[in-house]
Amino acid sequence: MSKTxxxxxxxxxxxxxxxxxGYDTAVISGTTEALQSHFKLDDKTLGWIVSCALIGCILGVAGAGWIIxxxxxxxxxxxxxxxxxISAIGCAFPINLEFLITARLIGGIGVGVASMATPIYIAEIAPPNIxxxxxxxxxxxIIVGMILAYSANHYIxxxxxxxxxNNLGWRWMFATETxxxxxxLVLLYFIxxxxxxxxxxxxxENAKLVLQKITDSELVESTYSAILKNLKEEEGKIGELFRSKKRRITIMAIILALFQAITGINVIMYYAPRIFLTAGIEVGDAYGHSIVIGFVMLVFTLVSLFLVDRIGxxxxxLIASFGMGISLVLLGLAFPYAEEGGALLLFYTLSYVSFFSLGMGGIYWVVVSEIFPNRVRGRAMxxxxxxxxxxxxxxxxxxPLMLSVLMExxxxxxxxxxxxxxxxxYFTVPESKGQSLEEIENKLF
Incomplete structure (x- = not known):
């Protein structure tokens, strides 16, 4: 087997x-109507059931840097x-609403840790050219996980x-994540x-052995030397990220993270069926549309995968953020007429998720896994x-409240x-394609 x-x-x-x-993020979308009926929830409480996992994500991320x-x-x-x-089992069999919230929080912590550990790990074992x-x-x-969740929800x-x-189906939706x-857990043992x-x-010694497994033979020594050189030059303290030139990169990563979140993708991920139902589309079609959304996201994420090391x-x-904005305007204009033309609402939703998947979805994780110094990469990210x-x-x-008040x-x-x-x-994000992590660090810091 080749090293690549x-x-x-x-x-x-x-x-x-x-x-x-992706599965944990998307599975909740199929349960919202049933949970609202089963637990007699108002919109505010439903919003908390959905979003409490994100509090767990924040907690998971806060601890993940130290853990990894x-x-x-x-x-x-x-x-x-x-x-x-643990979360999947707990969400499937909650003894009360508080238990469900706790299980959702635990799952959120898992998402937070995974959202840190996985891209950092991959970035650190990957050759610069790919x-x-x-x-x-x-x-x-992540998109495959979402499709699996949407498909399981639709089947159930x-x-x-x-x-x-309302009594049993939503439990199966959560349980399938196990x-x-x-x-x-089983496969991680082998990496x-x-x-x-x-x-x-x-x-x-172990570091060099691993490099010999994953790096071309002629590059092992130079890669090993570059890693050791950069480690010696780094202070290894999180405070260094807020000094002079470093501060600019840290702030850039923070603001880019906010934009990945507040440009609307989680509206689609968490509430896609609810959006279609609110617009007057029938239940079966609403859940079926979610599967279509997942597959389109997968296709354009694959396109992004093949373009990211070619065009940067x-x-x-830039293409993604511009296209997302145009798609959202068209989505808002089509929303009031969705009952007569649901296909148009679906088309503009697909346009939005296509642009998101092409750029903001995956490229954010590429950028933030590359731009921070090795010794503090986990805590910096x-x-x-x-x-x-x-x-x-x-x-x-x-x-949910915004949708009910503002509609389109x-x-x-x-x-x-x-x-x-x-x-x-356009004005702040640097390009980093084709450079080793050490080269990027020397350039930015």
Whole structure:
């Protein structure tokens, strides 16, 4: 087996964390109507049930940097898989509403840890010439997880009537997550640890052995020397990220994270069926549309995967933010007429998620996994990702109320965010394609 193929295999195993990330994120969309009926929830409480997992994400991200910097990227991923398993079982069999919220929080912590550990791990084992593609595999995995969740939800919802769904169906939706979670825990045993983490923790012999497994023979010594050189030059303290030139990069990563969250994607991910139902589309079609959305996201994420190392990070981000803004304007204009022309509403929704998947979906994770120094990469990335999940929480918490009050005008609010995002990327985000992590660090810091 070639070393490149070996790297693809361990990347694919690590990316199962992305499948769980996507599954846990999307599965709630199929349960909202049933949960509202079963627990007699108002819109505000429903928003809390959906968004409380994002509080868990913030907690998970806050601790993930320390976990993966202290115990390793591999153990961080294993911890997230364990949390996904516990959450899936807890959400399926809650003894009361508080128990369900707790289980959702635990799942959110798992998402937060996985959202940190997986892209960092992949970035640190990947050759520079295909690193963007390999990190983007994690985004492909997230979309695959979403499709699996949407498909499972759609299959389950047609098994019984509304009464069955409100009492039992939603439990099966949550329970199905245990399958990929257990598979993830088993397969993680077979992957190597990040050589850069091993070197950082003075396990130099192991680091070199791993490099020999994943790096072309003629590049092992030069890669190993570059890693050691950069480790010696780094202070290794999070405070260094807020000094002089470093501060600019840190702030850029924070704002980019916010835009990934507040340009509307979680409106689609969490509430797609609810949007279509509100617009007057029938239940079966509403849930079927969610599956179509997932497949379109997968296709354009694959397109992004093949373009990211060819045309670069910046162009894809710019194209995405501009296209997302236009799509949201058209979506808002079509919303009042969806009952007569539901296909048009679906088309503009697909246009939006296509542009998101092409750029903002996966490229954000590529950029933030590349731009921070090796010794503090985990904790530095924590800063950015906390803001991402904070933005996600605000959107998920308030969207049901925004939709009921503003109706189609809510999409214009997110369109404005996309326009501002385009300008921000144009003026601040650097290009990093084709450079080693050490080269990027020397250039930015």
């Amino acid at each position: 193929n070996y790297v693809y295999i361990i990347t694919s195993i690590a990316a199962i964390g992305g499948i769980l990330f 910097d202290t115990f390793g990227r591999k153990k961080g991923m294993f911890f997230s898989g364990f949390l996904f398993t 690193r963007g593609k390999l990190v983007s595999i994690n985004q492909v995995a 919802i047609v098994l019984g009537d509304e009464v069955w769904m 399958v990929p979670a257990v598979l993830y 190597v640890e990040s050589p850069r983490w091993l070197a950082k923790n003075q396990k130099l 990070r910046r162009p894809l981000l 924590t800063i950015s990702v906390i803001f991402l999940w904070g933005g996600n929480f605000l959107v998920a918490q308030f969207f 005008q809510v999409f214009f609010v997110f369109a404005v965010s996309c326009i501002i995002c385009f300008l921000f990327i």
